[in-house]
Amino acid sequence: MTSDLDTRTKEFGREIFARLDRQGPVLFTRAWLEDKLMGLGMHDPALKVQLFRFVDTLPYLKRPEEVSRHLREYLNEARDEVPWWVRWGTKVIPNGGVLGQVLAFASQRGAEQMARKFIAGSNVAEAVAAVRAMRDRRLGFTIDLLGEATITEPEADHVQKQYLDLLHGLTRDVNALPEAPLIDRDDRGPIPRVNVSVKLSALYSQFDPIDPTGTSRAVRKRLRPILALAKQTGAFVNFDMEQHSFKDVTLQIFREILTEPEFRDWPHVGIAIQAYLKDTEADLHALLDWAKTVRKTPVWIRLVKGAYWDYETVIAAQNHWPVPVFTKKWQSDANFEKLTEFLLANVEWLVPAFGSHNIRSISHALAVAEKLKVPPRRFEFQMLYGMADAIKESIQSLGHRVRIYTPYGQLLPGMAYLVRRLLENSSNDSFLRQGFAEGLSEELLLRDPRDSGGTANTDGASRNVEQDTGTGVLAMGHAAPHSNGSTLAIHRPPAFVNDPLTDFSVEANRAAMKAALDRVRTEFGRTYPIVIDNKPLPVTKTLDRENPSRKTELVGKVAMATVEQANAAVKSSLAAFDGWRDTPVEERAALLHRVAEQFRTRRFELSAWIVFETGKPWRESDADVAEAIDFCEYYAAEMLKLGTPQHRDVPGEDNRYFYEPRGVAVIIAPWNFPLAILTGMATAALVAGNTIILKPAEQSSIVGAKLMECLQAAGVPPGVANFLPGDGEEIGPTLVRHPDVALIAFTGSLKVALIINEEASKTPGGQNFVKKVIAEMGGKNAVIVDADADLDEAVKGVVDSAFGYGGQKCSAGSRAIVLDGIYDQFLARLVEATKSLTVKAADDPGSSLGPVIDAEARTRILKFIEAGKKEAKLAHQTDLGALAEQGYFVPPTIFSDVPENASVAQDEIFGPVLSVLRAKDLDDALRIANGTKYALTGGCYSRSPSHLEKVKRRFRVGNLYINRKCTGALVDRQPFGGFKLSGIGSKAGGPDYLLQFVLPRTITENQMRRGFAPEAGVGE
Structure with missing residues (x-):
């Protein structure tokens, strides 16, 4: 039967290939030029990385000379690895003037044009226009709202409003259009025309799997009006899936809200499930059981491969956690097929939407559906806006419903999405690259992924390459004690490995x-x-x-x-x-x-x-x-x-x-x-x-x-x-x-x-x-925020550095030194992010910030705050309510426009108090940062290579952190300690720390006895 299924899969694949328009764009048109430029990046990894970094930074650059400088710096960073013509080109990039303005304009327009290829519009009107164009081509859609990371509660409120506005605008226009049976009906009748994808983490600034109950409660409060409006207006809502640590709480919210009486019998809702995760099969079985026995109403499942592979593998490596994803592409492809079979066998409860551009994966779904006699209109295929149009048309020509995942939003927050799409297009493992740019044969592209894995990985194709640290609740290094406490057996690992932090998403x-x-x-x-x-x-x-x-x-x-x-x-x-x-x-x-x-x-x-x-x-x-x-x-x-x-x-x-x-x-x-x-x-x-x-x-x-x-x-x-x-x-x-x-x-x-x-x-x-x-002996640590910093990262990093454990760390970032051009924007988001922190008792898993240590500490910190009110502007102080009497809580406090010699900018406070200082330029920021008696930790958020080099040379602290928070040093990885009046001695957790606890001795022994000496090595 497996052989028959594979044969039928390849037959479907050949039919799809036969219907493809593979001619490509017309010579010398804009589409042809875009493809050629994309091809240059595909085949040169170093150039690709630097160009994508430039594209990601470009929206933050306000002056032509900044655009020129960043482009030159990025390309120069890879001078030894990029083609000769790139090296030559870096020499003629203008510093400014008319040519610099032309370059800046061309760069920004080029990025906008590239973004338009993958992003449908920047507002509801443009989204409606894009939807109309797709419907004219008999393509369905699901709209995805792009935006900045939600790090404040007002931002979460704004996201909710955007979803409500989107539903109002789309349903009013789209539901009035003539019916297109191919996309507006399935085998049982009409289906919603408007389809919206919702990212749950955007609905709560403190979204955290450590507190699934509190997270679910907060998200559902903002999600209910969205679902209620969708149900009222006849729209469909799909829950997007994000990184692995968010998966379980996302599934929990999905199940909890859809068993509420208002939504229990509503069938027009679904959730994305990622095939590259090793535990997805178990999740699907659990969803099937829930849909059958608890909800008793079907839900849709958007089956995708997954878009966070690099992130998941890096996070797992950094934390020494088990890798949650398959580490070879063929394994993800094989799992996609396995899950496809499961979904199509249970279409009465889990209605499938197959999200893939891979013709083998699509063909396999068609073959399985045919074998199981699933009506062709019961399921659908979903693909990304701006990609693989030829495949969309081919599938559509077979009479199947195709829905386009369609992002819309402002260019600035849309850049992260754009870079992900560019990376997908240029990945060595990309089906689109292999099938279209590199022209691999149809037979190779249609082979069973398990055969691909077995032939391509002869050193153990079925084995996942991962950091194996155990299984179960104690999988993060929580081993049992030695059975015999007196043993002298010494554990000698090949290299020291930090004990993994507990993964509280488990x-x-x-x-x-x-x-x-x-x-x-x-x-x-x-x-x-x-x-x-x-x-x-x-x-x-x-x-x-x-x-x-x-x-x-x-x-x-x-x-x-x-x-x-x-x-x-x-x-x-x-x-x-x-x-x-x-x-x-x-x-x-x-x-x-x-x-x-x-x-x-x-x-x-x-x-x-x-x-x-x-x-x-x-x-x-x-x-x-x-x-x-x-x-x-x-x-x-x-x-x-x-x-x-x-x-x-x-x-x-x-x-x-x-x-x-x-x-x-x-x-x-x-x-x-x-x-x-x-x-x-x-x-x-x-x-x-x-x-x-x-x-x-x-x-x-x-x-x-x-x-x-x-x-x-x-x-x-x-x-x-x-x-x-x-x-x-x-x-x-x-x-x-x-x-x-x-x-x-x-x-x-x-x-x-x-x-x-x-x-x-x-x-x-x-x-x-x-x-x-x-x-x-402590510190008065500063974080410099450059004009081109990623504000999502910088605001979160400063908040974590300043208020983590109530600022009661010698490494805490108690000063934020912000360049003038970005100061007001940064401060506004910083204040709102701090307002959004959850101040609670420390034993509550949802606590972002707990108490200070005792009454004496609270009194001392509050005196500093009162002094700060006379020296600077009080930008924010959280209202603690009843907590003020319950324990030793101090309100998170931010001062702005702080003079560099103010007590709150010079003295170690050891509490949740942050001073925000304004700097004219980077040199001024470095002068202020170095202007204390301490030299423990410091940080800098910047995307300029030359600025970061200057910071590394001139920011004089013991531990300097670039584009991350300035707390959380790990033994061996970041040996910890400072100088000036921050420390006496060497760094804790470093290779020379033990030398401070010992005294060196030399013993010399004369082995000569009447002219005789033993041979070297005798008696050893």
Whole structure:
């Protein structure tokens, strides 16, 4: 039967090919010229990339000289890879003047003409005109609204209005036109003439799969009027599908709203399903079951291959997540055919619309429909506006309904869509390129994709090339602990890999986090003791730790150490030092691996404690645990390298260079990364052979106690790690000045760091060494926004940098320095995006921004805000309502027109306060950015290669981020730390960090004995 189906598929394919007009456009016409220009890009990947970058940036360029400069810079970036005529052309691109104006005009008109090829119009009237033209050709349509990314609630409201206006305008005009039976009827009668595609993420600025319930509620509120109008006016609505992380919540919204009484029996609705996703078959089975047993009304399914392949593979690689898509094109094609068969076998409930330009895929659908005796008019084919017109006409000539996916909207936001279409046309795997530009034979183009895969991939055609990190809820590196905690087996991966962040778009992970929060709540109110020599000490004085999201909730009590107990901790650590120093480095590394396994096993529980004690939202808390795991694994691997002595031997003399630990290390950690930073400093000291005293911040001492539990469970010897929570002002001086403390690793405020550094520099009696101080001291970080920046990305990046975890990160972007030409536009969107943030308790999955850490922090931040009101213009301050009394919440606040020397532009606030400064040009922006006493992180959003090069040279910070937020450094990938008054020492998570915890030694041994020396290598 399979052979018969394939034979019939190829027969249909040959018939379609026979009906194609493959002559192409007439010589020297505009269409011919466009095809030739497209062909130049198709066959030169480097040129294609640079031209597409130019096209994407072009709408943002306001002056002719900017157009010339960007074109020259893009082409120069690929000088060694582009054809000779391009290299020559870059030399004659004018800088300005009349020729520059001509070039700018030609470029913009050319881009507009190219956009018109793929975009039907910029307003409803033009969309109606395009629809009329298609109907004259007996082609159906579905209108897709192009627009900027929805990052504010007013933008979401505007999108809703656009859909309503579109439905009003289209139905009024199109329903009045004469009937075209080929596209206006199926085998059962009339079908809607007006067909609109809706992108759900455009209807809610905080669309996020971490909170499917809240996301669904907000989206359905704006979606109901759209569906109600469509139902009233006889239109059809299709739900578009976006990236994989949005898939499940999109399906959830689809099911929830279409089981509401108003829409339950409405058949004129559908959803796009992507064949390149590995889990699509399961989704279709679930939709069939829902349509049959719950809704009891059919829905349409638009089956497409998928348009986000590059994005999905890149995101998976960056996060070390399983790749959700098939990684070979033939696999997606084969799955498309498999799903085609499923849909056509269930047309009573899932009505198919096959979205493809691939003649093999189309022919297979026709063959399956014929075999299953599905009426030809029951299903349809959908293709893209401006592409493959010959194929559309061929299918249409066979008597089948063809619907055109027709985007309309403004040119500026339409560029992203245009570039995707250009990439599709020029892809090596594109059917259109292979079939038309490269002229492959019909037989090759019509072969079974499984045969194509088997012959083209002889090294394992059926195997997906992906990063295989496991399956199920614990698929992101959440492995089980070692069965034997005392094993010395060392995990030596070929290269360090960051522990994957939890993917909260996966329902099982959300359920695990919710269960952990519920479980941790049952443990509220416990008391956590001081631990010395692995023994808890009797508790006398305690500190209450309340939940900053709900200050009436007591998370727990923590013992507060006395000066006597601080001295006892130092004595214990000193006594354990010699034994731990002489412990083989492999055993010390093994301890860190076991600690990492403890973290993995308790990942959701530890995240829950961080949520409750420090007010970090879900993702931030999970990232905290992941970073702690990374520190364990990375420092273990680095110490194994560092622990191998270097030999510089000569005949008769052995020379060995090696490192040994410094001694007792005091680890003084902040509360804002309560597990990660404490773990990072502690494990670096431990694996290097030092003994440690853990002094967590008072505000995060319960999380510190959890680290001590993990150390003990991993088998840390008595005295090697002591847990000493307490008041820093009371026990800090004792620890810093103690003559037996060799090293202090500190992360916190500049004021305290400088005091520690000063006190540690003294050498009291009985201290025969100079203390080592490692300190990370904060920042006043700036993000520069260039005039050509992508505003969708820049606004979101600045909001995330400024308000992520309430701005309570030393890396937070507390200054946005915006070039004059884009300042007002940027500020308007920034304010609305900030207004749209969801301020909630941190344990709510929909929380964009939670509380600050405590009452003292809130009071301090509010004083800065009051000072800022006198120095600058208050552009926005969120109304907190009842939250202001519920917990330690501070309103997200934006100041505009901020003088560069204002306190809010110079002092580290450590809260959700953002200063927006205006710069004349990039040089001015760099001067302002560098004009503070700090040098920790910074960022720049620009699409000018020359400007980015200047920023890289002159923006003097420890961590500089280009076209992304300035927070979220990963161990090894972005070693973290600054200079000036931002830090003392090397970068955490970097290759030289451990050198700060050790001392180098050289041992030289004379092997000569009365003129005799052993041969090299003897006795080794």
